[in-house]
Amino acid sequence: xxxxxxxxxxxxxxxxxxxxxxxxxxxxxxxxxxxxxxxxxxxxxxxxxxxxxxxxxxxxxxxxxxxxxxxxxxxxxxxxxxxxxxxxxxxxxxxxxxxxxxxxxxxxxxxxxxxxxxxxxxxxxxxxxxxxxxxxxxxxxxxxxxxxxxxxxxxxxxxxxxxxxxxxxxxxxxxxxxxxxxxxxxxxxxxxxxxxxxxxxxxxxxxxxxxxxxxxxxxxxxxxxxxxxxxxxxxxxxxxxxxxxxxxxxxxxxxxxxxxxxxxxxxxxxxxxxxxxxxxxxxxxxxxxxxxxxxxxxxxxxxxxxxxxxxxxxxxxxxxxxxxxxxxxxxxxxxxxxxxxxxxxxxxxxxxxxxxxxxxxxxxxxxxxxxxxxxxxxxxxxxxxxxxxxxxxxxxxxxxxxxxxxxxxxxxxxxxxxxxxxxxxxxxxxxxxxxxxxxxx
Amino acid sequence: xxxxxxxxxxxxxxxxxxxxxxxxxxxxxxxxxxxxxxxxxxxxxxxxxxxxxxxxxxxxxxxxxxxxxxxxxxxxxxxxxxxxxxxxxxxxxxxxxxxxxxxxxxxxxxxxxxxxxxxxxxxxxxxxxxxxxxxxxxxxxxxxxxxxxxxxxxxxxxxxxxxxxxxxxxxxxxxxxxxxxxxxxxxxxxxxxxxxxxxxxxxxxxxxxxxxxxxxxxxxxxxxxxxxxxxxxxxxxxxxxxxxxxxxxxx
Numbered sequence: 001x002x003x004x005x006x007x008x009x010x011x012x013x014x015x016x017x018x019x020x021x022x023x024x025x026x027x028x029x030x031x032x033x034x035x036x037x038x039x040x041x042x043x044x045x046x047x048x049x050x051x052x053x054x055x056x057x058x059x060x061x062x063x064x065x066x067x068x069x070x071x072x073x074x075x076x077x078x079x080x081x082x083x084x085x086x087x088x089x090x091x092x093x094x095x096x097x098x099x100x101x102x103x104x105x106x107x108x109x110x111x112x113x114x115x116x117x118x119x120x121x122x123x124x125x126x127x128x129x130x131x132x133x134x135x136x137x138x139x140x141x142x143x144x145x146x147x148x149x150x151x152x153x154x155x156x157x158x159x160x161x162x163x164x165x166x167x168x169x170x171x172x173x174x175x176x177x178x179x180x181x182x183x184x185x186x187x188x189x190x191x192x193x194x195x196x197x198x199x200x201x202x203x204x205x206x207x208x209x210x211x212x213x214x215x216x217x218x219x220x221x222x223x224x225x226x227x228x229x230x231x232x233x234x235x236x237x238x239x240x241x242x243x244x245x246x247x248x249x250x251x252x253x254x255x256x257x258x259x260x261x262x263x264x265x266x267x268x269x270x271x272x273x274x275x276x277x278x279x280x281x282x283x284x285x286x287x288x289x290x291x292x293x294x295x296x297x298x299x300x301x302x303x304x305x306x307x308x309x310x311x312x313x314x315x316x317x318x319x320x321x322x323x324x325x326x327x328x329x330x331x332x333x334x335x336x337x338x339x340x341x342x343x344x345x346x347x348x349x350x351x352x353x354x355x356x357x358x359x360x361x362x363x364x365x366x367x368x369x370x371x372x373x374x375x376x377x378x379x380x381x382x383x384x385x386x387x388x389x390x391x392x393x394x395x396x397x398x399x400x401x402x403x404x405x406x407x408x409x410x411x412x413x414x415x416x417x418x419x420x421x422x423x424x425x426x427x428x429x430x431x432x433x434x435x436x437x438x439x440x441x
Numbered sequence: 442x443x444x445x446x447x448x449x450x451x452x453x454x455x456x457x458x459x460x461x462x463x464x465x466x467x468x469x470x471x472x473x474x475x476x477x478x479x480x481x482x483x484x485x486x487x488x489x490x491x492x493x494x495x496x497x498x499x500x501x502x503x504x505x506x507x508x509x510x511x512x513x514x515x516x517x518x519x520x521x522x523x524x525x526x527x528x529x530x531x532x533x534x535x536x537x538x539x540x541x542x543x544x545x546x547x548x549x550x551x552x553x554x555x556x557x558x559x560x561x562x563x564x565x566x567x568x569x570x571x572x573x574x575x576x577x578x579x580x581x582x583x584x585x586x587x588x589x590x591x592x593x594x595x596x597x598x599x600x601x602x603x604x605x606x607x608x609x610x611x612x613x614x615x616x617x618x619x620x621x622x623x624x625x626x627x628x629x630x631x632x633x634x635x636x637x638x639x640x641x642x643x644x645x646x647x648x649x650x651x652x653x654x655x656x657x658x659x660x661x662x663x664x665x666x667x668x669x670x671x672x673x674x675x676x677x678x679x680x681x682x683x684x685x686x687x688x689x690x691x692x
Binding site: 389391392394395396397398399400401402403405406409410412413414416417 | 489490491492512513514516517518522523525528529530531532533534539540542543544546547550582599603
């Protein structure tokens with residue numbers, strides 16, 4: 001065994017040991033179905049190991065630099081409210097839940113929506129208080145058989161949020177989950193886990209935001225499962241603005257029933273290494289799913305978006321638009337799969353991925369994958385990757401707009417196409433500010 | 442105002458302008474005509490600062506300053522405006538926002554205070570009448586999905602807003618029907634003044650029925666081979682470019 005292999009196994013061994021230590025504390029509960037499931041996920045993680053670039057799904061995203069590091073995984077943090085000042089999103093209102101190093105912080109959080117509209121509990125609390133609910137939904141949607149990181153999260157996750165919107169209720173205030181990694185003193189790894197159940201004919205708007213404090217390494221391995229029941233509507237935003245030493249690997253797994261509507265935007269502005277999986281199963285008729293994405297890797301940042309839309313039933317509609325701006329030595333990946341199952345006649349599925357590469361050292365890999373097994377469908381996909389439009393730049397300059405400003409204006413307009421999809425105004429405005437700043441750099 | 446001497450320019454290995462000499466004074470309208478490929482549009486682009494061309498010889502002075510040394514945005518601030526033959530579509534940027542940015546950048550360059558929203562809108566309303574352009578068009582993404590006529594009208598509207606000293610119209614008549622042509626020409630004529638000069642680059646004489654030039658220059662193979670009063674344009678219309686070719690080849 002080479003020394004580097006030993007290093008890689010160190011982190012894996014640490015995670016396996018953490019699971020066993022947990023298990024010993026469980027006493028009788030270790031026989032419970034939930035724990036059996038977690039143990040099976042752990043075994044699956046042990047079997048799969050961390051993926052290498054030989055794995056088709058990880059061909060352009062190399063996790064070597066992540067897994068050879070050591071991380072603190074116990075979640076301790078001495079963070080205070082004052083430390084949060086730099087992380088505030090101005091004018092943000094609604095249910096705002098803070099998680100520091102993966103642990104829910106009730107003292108920093110506020111829940112404003114009445115319980116008849118929505119029940120919001122920490123995942124740790126729900127594990128203890130409502131095992132039946134967890135049993136019914138936990139890991140029923142996010143598959144851990146093929147994904148080592150989902151398996152790892154399924155085995156080890158101990159906090160996050162459980163949101164339930166009762167049938168027929170509209171949650172008037174958005175729910176904002178703010179995941180803060182306090183990496184000021186140590187390398188920190190966390191495994192947030194969220195479960196969102198939107199009842200029949202109910203409606204909710206939800207955002208996940210990821211930030212880091214400090215410049216040590218951080219690793220968030222997040223899994224969110226979202227069930228959108230019949231006639232329900234969910235808006236979901238994932239927003240990432242992390243440090244230059246932050247690794248994020250996350251899966252959002254969505255399950256839609258008849259006539260449901262799911263609307264999402266995934267915006268990645270900063271982070272060292274980001275992999276987002278967005279998987280949507282349209283398991284009902286007349287569903288609609290919208291996926292918007294924006295990523296802007298510069299420096300040595302790497303952003304990988306994998307999306308999967310699985311049309312399992314007839315008469316549904318999905319539409320996807322991802323946009324990337326790549327600068328310096330930034331790298332990006334877009335992999336968009338669309339399955340149309342044999343039963344899913346009259347499917348409409350559209351996918352588009354557009355990229356602007358601003359530097360000769362930046363690169364983008366795109367791979368649309370359409371697998372269509374029904375014959376009466378409308379599907380299209382298109383990807384473009386190009387340089388900045390020189391003709392547009394000259395046009396703007398000829399009107400008196402300096403080159404850098406013209407470039408910023410053009411790229412901002414390109415990004416705004418996606419940002420404008422975000423309906424939580426303070427979050428959109430905050431992102432617009434970060435995008436402006438990043439473009440002006 | 443503008444003084445071009447022995448201007449030579451090439452793109453790649455191909456020399457396109459082979460020694461242009463031209464004097465333009467304030468208040469004058471000069472038409473540049475010539476067959477396709479003669480270098481008309483190249484001359485317009487070189488004056489506006491398009492970077493695709495390499496200037497191999499010659500000088501261009503604009504109000505005594507070396508124009509060739511300036512970036513395109515500096516030329517705009519100095520008072521040069523190019524109405525594009527093919528105006529560029531810019532998704533996501535409205536004409537209004539674009540022009541406000543441009544105008545305030547030019548003002549900044551000239552040491553003037555930026556216009557606030559109210560002042561800007563007032564100016565815009567005033568200039569909109571000039572070219573008969575609709576507010577709804579200006580709120581849309583710049584030139585995106587505009588018809589040929591709308592694009593050209595938008596060019597003249599931008600010109601009205603930026604009030605250049607030297608306006609260069611590059612084949613503004615191409616792709617326009619006669620009504621659109623008249624509206625665009627009327628806009629240009631309203632902007633004529635003793636302080637402002639205009640270069641009209643065109644292949645056909647018909648635009649010059651509406652924008653009447655003081656001088657007509659014929660460009661052929663990268664050189665001005667003939668200059669004359671406005672009647673020269675009519676002569677060209679009547680005889681075509683062949684006699685110019687014959688004359689030029691003989692010389």
